[in-house]
Amino acid sequence: IMEIGLERGFRTAFGEMIIMQLQLSAVFFTFSLGTKVHYYGRTILHGGAKYRATGRGFVVRHEKFADNYRMYSRSHFTKALELMVLLIVYQVYGSAAQGSVAYVLLTGSFWFLVISWLFGPFIFNPSGFEWQKIVDDWDDWKKWISSHGGIGVPANKSWESWWDEEQEHLQHTGFMGRIWEIVLSLRFFIYQYGIVYHLHVANGDTGIMIYGLSWLVIVAVVIILKIVSMGRKKFSADFQLMFRLLKLL
Template sequence: MIHFTSRVRFHYGHPDVFDRIFHITRGGVSKASKVINLSEDIFSGFNSTLRGGNITHHEYMQVGKGRDVGMNQISLFEAKVANGNGEQTISRDVYRLGRRFDFYRMLSFYFTTVGFYFSSMVTVLTVYTFLYGQLYMVMSGLERAILEKQEIQQNRSLETALASQSIFQLGLLLVLPMVMEIGLEKGFRTALGEFIIMQLQLASVFFTFQLGTKAHYYGRTILHGGAKYRATGRGFVVFHAKFADNYRLYSRSHFVKGLELFILLVVYQVYGPEQSSSVYLFVTISMWFLVASWLFAPFVFNPSGFEWQKTVDDWTDWNRWMGNRGGIGIAQERSWESWWEGEQQHLKHTSVRGRLLEIILALRFLLYQYGIVYHLNIAHHSRSVLVYGLSWLVMVTVLLVLKMVSMGRQRFGTDFQLMFRILKGLLFLGFVSVMTVLFVVCGLTISDVFAGILGFMPTGWALLLIGQACRSLLKKVGFWDSIKELARAYEYVMGIVIFTPIVVLSWFPFVSEFQTRLLFNQAFSRGLQISRILAGRKDGHTTG
């Protein structure tokens, strides 16, 4: 009997046992960089394979390793592993292995190392490409022209194809291998039952959310590098994570991207040609599911995430965190400014290529503004450059107002709080008055105003991203404080948008009980109830 192995497994968990004589005569196992070689165990496997060695697996005792059970701890672990795979992708070790492997061994190597994370990133990029392509077709009128053709109208075969495609988009095809494996081991009735239980426990929401974690950190590492170790902990997690903690952890990786896709879907529905609701549902149902998972999964899987008192405390804590000033020695958990500065660390150490790519990627937001401006009544179907320039005049006015606010904060913010608040109020009233007069003169309606907000908000975010990439230049010209104030305004709006559904659900007491009973097992629910009792006794002892 011939035994065949592709020999592409590079480590079998901790602890790893090395052949000392083999490795010390071939350069050793130590690595020079704790950033590039974040996944040090797999790089040791790369070295062994490149130098003619082979990695074997000797199983003496099989023990189930306890992993993290909290949403935040799991996301930190996934972020760390995604960072490590990003560094592996751009490392010379993977390049050399790819050059030396034969075709079949290289395929096995791809799918057992960086291929999974690359495929996750491509999946997310496909959603972006599809929606921005739809935005271009809607704004240019191309989609309307196509759908008005006689052979396209009332095309039942097209709707049937879209219906079957939407089922595959939900990932049901990827479930088939799991169902087959469980079916062969335990029977197909058991496999079907376990699949239904997984869906009731919102496993699809969880894994869709983690897809965003993998894609974000893997893509950021490829663009800018900067992988780092993230401590996850090993405790039994039964505590409630505050809204500010979830916001700090998921703002850039999930919330920003979820809101961007949300606006894309809304614009596509508002400006798209009239079509049957079933067609729109078939095309976008998987994307709406992705948006909902990215925006609200951290709160659904958060113990006591919908308790009213917890929600009130979370809002107070988040509002205090947003208002605190940052600076040297101020932790990110205490101030939004410190956290915002920390979120830009990857841009401080990136290359010119990384900054240029960041600017190019930010330019995608300008598609909103360009398309929506020419669909407002102010344009009157005109394609004049002056109409588009008027929209940029509004953006420049906003930046000047923010510049005045930052100057007022520096001059009056510490000693003259009342003067500073009066200044902000006057500037806000003046800006609103000017915009109101402009809208009345141009004959804009409420729908136009709403569409204008949808168009200008992404544009402001693009200016913010470009400003962060050109930080040193803006500091020299004195506009960095305006960028900071613009970022603070966006963070406030984004936090309120995400927090509002949580407040609504927290009004109903049964939502919290349903969440605890449905998502967590009996032991976890009992531990959560005990923690509430102990917290109540502690509070009572303190007040007494």
């Protein structure tokens, strides 16, 4: 505002600011910061700095949902969902913000960041809310998510190949990079610890047994998902009925 105000007048500066906000420039700026933060942090932890094309041209082409997911999943979507869960937990169990006004004042900027990171690519995607485009994107997404990876299968054809590429930096990082990655991942155990002891099933009990039971539930869920994943790959067509019954259970 000060720069435009000194050059063209403050009335023009305020008008430009209002127009920029109506064009959702704040959403775009917040989303672009997520990209910079993600790759800056990854480079500090694991190295491997390289040029990332940003596509500075005027874009009028519709990008499919699968393309947006591959591009922004690790840098924006997963972080936004994690922050959203924390905000919900804070609203349910937090004691600092008892009223709705206090909660909005304390967490309003964080909710804006979550919305920007989750919906930014779709808001600025041409024809992003056209029904036929949505149907086509959904079909392309199902085809991509159900395709198996392997040698020679590109990331835009299979979810497994894309996942391997996303985890490739962990194979070439140093010892300290792996240590810091593990330390940062330990935050999920802190989330679990805090949530478990606030659930009604705990009944105010803070013993270690409650935390151990929560681990048994997590292990059981992981085992079931592993069985389903292995069954999808190994069961032949003759055992599809039994496999579907197993999934139902």
